[in-house]
Amino acid sequence: MAETRRRGAELERAILTAAAEELAESGYEGLTMDRVAKRAGTNKNAIYRRWPNRAVLGVAAYRHLVTAAVDLPDTGSLREDVLELLRRANRHWTSPHGAILRGLMAGIGVPELLAQIRDEVGDAGSALWLTVLGRAVARGEARPEALHPRVATVAVALLRNEFLTSGVPNVPDAVLVEVVDEVYLPLVRAR
Incomplete structure (x- = not known):
């Protein structure tokens, strides 16, 4: 059975989660689009369509990591x-x-x-x-x-x-x- 391709919010959550995990493990210095794509199970193009560079992705991933009802x-x-x-x-x-x-x-x-x-x-x-x-x-x-x-x-x-x-x-x-x-x-x- 073929795996269903993720889209929209589900794919964005997977990417942000992967980027947050990369930040936690490797810091901003170690954050790369390649590693995030691999961890999220997607390709770099899917990331670049949403976040133009690693700085923007890093900020979004941090926000995703700490977003909770206060x-x-x-x-x-x-x-x-x-x-x-x-x-x-x-x-x-x-x-x-x-x-x-x-x-x-x-x-x-x-x-x-x-x-x-x-x-x-x-x-x-x-x-x-x-x-x-x-x-x-x-x-x-x-x-x-x-x-x-x-x-x-x-x-x-x-x-x-x-x-x-x-x-x-x-x-x-x-x-x-x-x-x-x-x-x-x-x-x-x-x-």
């Missing part, structure tokens, strides 16, 4: 919710997925793709932060004017800065607490 913290306290989001981001950065992310950021020289990584996966998306901040506004813990993507994501931007300036992938919890207590809360709280 359970937002809702403790009833802005401080605790923001600390939990920062702690999760900190843990992610030190995880195997974080190693893949760091490899992508180091290996991709295309500014537009780097911006996508930072905006979509690097900060877990401004929508998450806006949701947490919106809840705080509704409780009277933050001022409505703070509901702006740059303001909402300033804590994770500072965390990312710590990764870059300290050179280590794990920021001490005391630094996270300081970011929240000394910068984030004074910035967003009602005056």
Whole structure:
């Protein structure tokens, strides 16, 4: 019996899964269209029709790897919710997925793709932060004017800065607490 040829979403999932596995095993440096095609059981043309180069494929594969419904913290306290989001981001950065992310950021020289990584996966998306901040506004813990993507994501931007300036992938919890207590809360709280 002949094997049914995969198409559409099924083939795309197979390719993205294969590319994510290659990233996990070999990093961005080892990611090749040949190896992904072989692992996915397809040909390079099927990959190139969807992703024009390995950088775009690498970003898509990483996104595929980490895409999951995020359970937002809702403790009833802005401080605790923001600390939990920062702690999760900190843990992610030190995880195997974080190693893949760091490899992508180091290996991709295309500014537009780097911006996508930072905006979509690097900060877990401004929508998450806006949701947490919106809840705080509704409780009277933050001022409505703070509901702006740059303001909402300033804590994770500072965390990312710590990764870059300290050179280590794990920021001490005391630094996270300081970011929240000394910068984030004074910035967003009602005056």
